[in-house]
Amino acid sequence: MPWPGLASQVAGMLTPLVVLAAGCGPATSVVSPAGSAVAGISRPRIVATTTVVADLVRQIGGDRVAVDCLMAPGIDPHSYKPTPRDADRLAGADLVVASGLHLEGKLAGILERLGDRRPVAIAAEALPAEDLIAVGGGLHDPHVWFDPKLWSRCAPVVAEALARVDPAAAETYRERAAAYATRLLELDERLRSRIASIPPDRRVLVTAHDAFRYFGRAYGLEVVGVQGTSTESEAGLADINRLVDLVVNRGLPAVFIETSVSNRNVTALCEGARARGHQVVLGGTLHSDSLGGPGSNAETLEAALTRNVETIVAGLTVATGLEEATGEP
């Protein structure tokens, strides 16, 4: 009686549409090439939460495992909400690997409940608290992959987890993990020398959110984000004004946006700095919480970090004409 004719018809038409949309599955779960399955034995199915963690698992597992990534490239893991299909994928996995330290803020509950039924590995749990950056409230900054040395210490955790699921190849996993760790240390050296080419007074990285603290700590860059460590908090006017002051006073030629975060704050920041006569540009897009998609040249962590550093170096080492003319720093 209170829901007559037209209203119930409309609701009736829309409900199946809603259900359908919610249930639609992913088209881009990235799975290892099919042709290399070991004959007679199905490959262990690993579900990773973020693209960064998925990359880690792939580097260590190689062709022996089928890796399914929950979040597509460009998704912000801080605010990602799981769908019922995600719950199915997680429940059907032989091993679930998450990054940890509350990066996947909204998956905590589902992962905890899952831990009773399926093996769940947390990549960052091997890292002792004193090596992490605290952000208050007993929590730590979760963006540990930006310090390759730190991330290399997460590889053994994943190797052990894979070994428990697939004991036959335990040695292979451990060897691959060690090799990957070595590659990460080599990467670290390369990045360090690239960063060294930035003039010391320009070594300030301004980004959309505070994802790069480990990066800054590792390579001697001052790092400032408009939003805090999580993108859930909205930036205030005072925060933006403070950053405008910073950019102008330190004479920074470039600030950076991120693939998984809205660029509105950084754009407003640029406009504020330009209004004060300071030439600052958007130096480029960095991969922060997510790796790149197919064709982006940033599908692995190594590639993404390399591209990030190239972008940063290019942005910060550009000579501003203003600087040469007036001689001000």
Place this chain on the structure above:
Amino acid sequence: MSVGGTGPRAPAPAPIIDFHDVTVAYGRRPVIWNVDLEIDAACLFGIIGPNGAGKSTLLKAALGLVPLVGGRVRFFGQPLGKVRSRVGYVPQRETVDWDFPVNVMDVVLMGTYGRLGWFRRPGSRERLLARESLDRVGLADLASRQIGRLSGGQQQRVFLARALAQQADVYLLDEPMAGVDVRSQEGIFRVLAELRAEGRLVVVVHHDLRTAAEWFDRVALVDMRLVAAGPAAAVLTPDNLRRTYAGHIDVLEELGQAVAKRGRTP
């Protein structure tokens, strides 16, 4: 049923209001049924009947406020849309939120909006007209009072003043005396009588049989269908009243006698 006077069989001018076979229904429940009524002389015309008889609905149907399931209503031989400026309406008081932030003058000015049209604001001419209307109903000194601070009778008079400001030839009033004290009722009736004397038709949906015979020249008795229509004394017979108020026996007896008494008074 025609209630006009008799005259030579020349082509008669169009009746002021012509209800032809009017039927209104809410869903499948009929409210008004096959009403045929012509009012062709300026007078004080009462529409009388028990509660729920569809009296208000008849008025609203004429004004296009409720859809007609059958039949049509014409004013001066034309559909309402063509002659709107000649028809004034005083709705029931309950339809309005009296806490609305307007004062008496604001409400009366609304009667002038029809002639102003879109986008134009009321000017000095409209204000003058509004003042005159307020004078006629005796509310001139309450012009700046917020309407929620008025008594029932005053509120009714504000609505009446608004209708006067419309400067119409036909006035349709829906239960204007409901919840109004006796002194105000007499004041309102005086104004209506003035309008009738000016040659306008005043149609009033009325609930009180006692005053009906006294005030109205002609009445229509309605109980979902038209029971009878014509000069008041002729229509308000005990027999007609019984047919209209069937089921309201106590009302019927008492009032039938009162009406019959009045009808015999010279």
Place this chain on the structure above:
Amino acid sequence: MMPFDIAYNTLVVAAGVAAVGFAAGVVGGLCVLRKRALVGDAAAHATLVGVACAFLITGRRDLPMLLVGALLSAFAGLGVLVLLRRFTRTRDDAATAIVIGVSFGLGIALVSGIPAWGYPDSAGLEQFLLGHTAAITARDALLLTGVACGALAIVALICKEAALVAFDAAFAAAAGWPVALIDYLLVALVATMVVVGLPAVGAVLVTALVVIPPTAARFWTDRVGPMLLLGGAIGLVAALAGVVVSAARPGLATGPLVVLAAAVVFLVSFFAAPSRGWIARRMQQARLSRTWNLAADSSPGPASGGPDC
């Protein structure tokens, strides 16, 4: 002249939010009078579907296209609302709730599904509803001011018609005014303001500014014109207050502070307004009962006279 240097961003944000605050307060006044205060809320929630569809069609996060999508779906949602009211026996509040729930649910389903369908750029489309008040640019502020001025011009034009319809729709209809058309116009006005205000100030803020300032203004005046203007002024002041406080201390999001400022003004109005405020009415009642008690004591019979009829 200025005792202190006002940051450029603060000025720009203040201009944008003040424009929205003033226009929302005025347009919202008409909605509140028409007893359809939640129309703004319905419009805001209905935009999500349009944003998702616009993204699906264009494949990119192009702000103007997203806004067009938002506007179209806001109109569609409000159209459904008006149709529900006209052609079914659903009441205003139920119809509004239906539109809000269904459109928002559909929108969230789409927005959650799109990333899973493999559009890398699509993350966080629902953030669209939250707005980034502190990140308003000069272009945003200009757009907001332009739309605000347009809305105010329309309100000035149809003010008397809108007030007439809000006060006595039956009388208006009988007098020949197109009540439905005037309603659509008002609703379209609100929808446009909501959509334009979305990326700058977000859905919740715009909805709050359409409802709270006019309701607060009602306590101070008994005329329509002053109520609309005062509603606009309160919206403006709340906007500026929110901006000032948010610029003073780090870590304070601007949008919520504006809403809080409006709420504070409402509370003050509720209590302190002369003659319609709570305190004033309590005092009036106390005075009245004192008067009657005195009269009862002094006169032998029932109190003579009464409210004049």
